Amino acid sequence: MSHPVSLSRRTAIAAFAALAATGARAQGTQRVFRVTAIPDESPTELARKAAPLMKYLEQRLGAKVEYTPVTDYAAAVEALANQQVDLAWFGGFTFVQAQQRSGGKVVPLVQREEDEKFRSVFVTTNDAIRSLADLKGRTLSFGSQSSTSGHLMPRSFLLAAGVDPDRDLKRVAYSGAHDATVAAVASGKVDAGALNISVWEKLVADKKVDPAKVRVFHTTPPYYDYNWTVHAELPAPQRERLQKAFLDLNKETAEGREILELQRATRFVPTRPENYRAIEAAARNAGLLK
Structure with a gap:
């Protein structure tokens, strides 16, 4: 917990x-x-x-x-x-x-x-992960524990989807920052990660992540x-x-x-x-x- x-x-x-x-x-x-x-x-x-x-x-x-x-x-x-x-x-x-x-x-x-309409994304390199439900039994990285878009809201949407991170996932990690979450996913340290959509889009635009390797499999509803x-x-x-x-x-x-x-x-x-x-x-x- x-x-x-x-x-x-x-x-x-x-x-x-x-x-x-x-x-x-x-x-x-x-x-x-x-x-x-x-x-x-x-x-x-x-x-x-x-x-x-x-x-x-x-x-x-x-x-x-x-x-x-x-x-x-x-x-x-x-x-x-x-x-x-x-x-x-x-x-x-x-x-x-x-x-x-x-x-x-x-x-x-x-x-x-x-x-006013911010969102988070869940990313993975695993072809078997297509939905939030597919995260059960797998490892996931959030950002900082105090992050809205890197922890709180992704956790909230996971719970709403019937996935309790502390009970249903094999392991939950905290990378500390959005870009660190993507790095953890890309390197295979975790099966999936949740982060701020604007940081994700910037990393893709700057070619700091390969979207053919690390892909978005879920985008949350909007929130402030x-x-x-x-x-x-x-x-x-x-x-x-x-x-x-x-x-x-x-x-x-x-x-x-x-x-x-x-x-x-x-x-x-x-x-x-x-x-x-x-x-x-x-x-x-x-x-x-x-």
Whole structure:
């Protein structure tokens, strides 16, 4: 049986971010606006995606903006809940965890248009696996235990299909990230894997996976997923400037096109906590949220 993920861990880098922010205030220097993201892909890919967005936000906010990586999903939740960062990229489930961890003091600002109808895919190299039911008695890799599209929703849809991962599968593994899940399937470490559809499509487009070898055998129904979230104590004027900065991004400008393509977004749209109630319900039903 899966256990709820502990959110009490602090990473050294998050602690460093807090100390650095405190030091800057004590010295009377300009406060740095700090941003983090759940590590759902490799650190190099996350840093590549973040760089032009951080530069753009600096221009729009008129403040120094720094991207602070964290080692796991729980650390991203802790960093925002404790105001060690000002803005965090969350999946739907990590947003729900942050909302719980902070006592309801986090606010989702925007999501990609794609996140209104997000999906997960199940992939395999095994010709005998054609449906979710075919996974019984086999090995499966999810991503991180706190991942919405790499664990929570795939688990939820498996349960709905009458497949209990903890009872009906030979072994369940957690790769930690979507691209790592595909690598585990491709190398034969597991029979199948579940991951975020946009990462899958990007891996195929970049020829980092051979779809003739690793194939999708099930695509889930849509659900709400990722968002950019701030702490409720971020001053309203700054929150409004930040939201407008995301909403103003469009593919008509070179800068906007680069950022949106890296974020795998058509555009950003406003979001609200109510969008993630189904995620919270799925987490409780799967025993992943206390």
